Amino acid sequence: MPELPEVQIVVEELRSSVLGQKIVDVAVTVPKVIKNASVRAFKSYLVGETFRRVDRVGKYIVFHLSNRKVLVSHLRMEGKYFFEAKTDPYDRRHVLVRFVFADAELRYHDTRRFGTFYVYGESDYMEAKELSKLALDPLSEKFGASYLSARLSKTRRAIKTALLDQTVVAGIGNIYADEILFACGIHPKTPAAALTMGHMRAIAKNARSILKDSIRHKGTTIASYLFKKDHAGSFQNKLKVHTKAKRPCPGCATAIAKIKVNGRGTYFCPNCQREPRC
DNA sequence: ACAATATCCTGCGAGC
DNA sequence: TGCTCGCAGGATATTG
Numbered sequence: 001m002p003e004l005p006e007v008q009i010v011v012e013e014l015r016s017s018v019l020g021q022k023i024v025d026v027a028v029t030v031p032k033v034i035k036n037a038s039v040r041a042f043k044s045y046l047v048g049e050t051f052r053r054v055d056r057v058g059k060y061i062v063f064h065l066s067n068r069k070v071l072v073s074h075l076r077m078e079g080k081y082f083f084e085a086k087t088d089p090y091d092r093r094h095v096l097v098r099f100v101f102a103d104a105e106l107r108y109h110d111t112r113r114f115g116t117f118y119v120y121g122e123s124d125y126m127e128a129k130e131l132s133k134l135a136l137d138p139l140s141e142k143f144g145a146s147y148l149s150a151r152l153s154k155t156r157r158a159i160k161t162a163l164l165d166q167t168v169v170a171g172i173g174n175i176y177a178d179e180i181l182f183a184c185g186i187h188p189k190t191p192a193a194a195l196t197m198g199h200m201r202a203i204a205k206n207a208r209s210i211l212k213d214s215i216r217h218k219g220t221t222i223a224s225y226l227f228k229k230d231h232a233g234s235f236q237n238k239l240k241v242h243t244k245a246k247r248p249c250p251g252c253a254t255a256i257a258k259i260k261v262n263g264r265g266t267y268f269c270p271n272c273q274r275e276p277r278c
Numbered sequence: 279a280c281a282a283t284a285t286c287c288t289g290c291g292a293g294c
Numbered sequence: 295t296g297c298t299c300g301c302a303g304g305a306t307a308t309t310g
Binding site: 003 | 302305
Binding site: 032076077078094110111112113114155156157161223224262263 | 281283284286288
């Protein structure tokens with residue numbers, strides 16, 4: 001479900017709810033989501049500690065605790081956080097982890113159970129294999145055409161596939177890859193190495209503007225994303241191609257096509273994004 | 279080294 | 295109505 005804008009909004013929501021909260025208990029009903037510790041160890045790291053900082057690193061959520069431990073959470077397809085009163089009822093089937101505070105709980109809800117949790121130390125969490133391989137954030141100052149070019153100019157794989165690779169750029173997923181390539185007029189199957197420096201500039205510029213615009217709209221809710229209980233994003237109303245199969249292209253009215261690129265559903269305008277000549 | 283495929287899960291809508 | 299199939303915003307292990 002969530003890509004960079006959605007994770008950013010979730011992080012901002014978490015900052016307003018859990019910072020300063022002391023964890024009095026942790027309940028784990030699906031142990032497999034804890035990836036690098038036993039449930040017992042996981043609880044021992046967290047209980048009695050206070051949330052001091054929450055950051056986004058790519059699509060990961062990084063919670064810093066008062067004991068210099070770091071909780072790294074990935075929502076994958078369906079993960080959600082709900083900060084609720086202890087007395088509020090919750091969905092026992094889909095709430096996999098609860099962080100219990102004095103008067104409230106942070107509930108991790110994940111219907112497909114793909115989400116992950118890791119615990120690391122403050123000094124070495126960025127060296128953990130999940131985070132160490134991540135590329136630059138597209139919203140960072142250093143991200144631009146030359147950075148992209150260094151990563152893309154030697155590979156023949158489809159540009160859409162490359163944009164989904166978190167070691168090329170961190171945070172883009174299936175929705176925004178389609179929207180960015182449409183804004184650039186680039187066919188999603190174009191071999192990355194066939195792109196010009198002008199294309200690289202266009203990708204960098206459109207990635208930044210589309211992701212920022214989505215953040216302003218609190219992300220995209222297609223089926224299930226909520227940044228808090230009962231609160232959906234609205235950027236789905238601004239999507240130009242993703243989910244728009246057979247609908248008219250906003251630029252030229254040609255029917256939007258849906259194809260598979262590397263197994264992922266991919267939407268594009270066959271007129272504005274011409275098939276590359278190989 | 280790279281690229282395509284399978285896999286982890288559940289739920290939903292389409293089509294029969 | 296009720297079944298089966300395909301698909302879903304992600305990432306990684308496995309295979310060729």
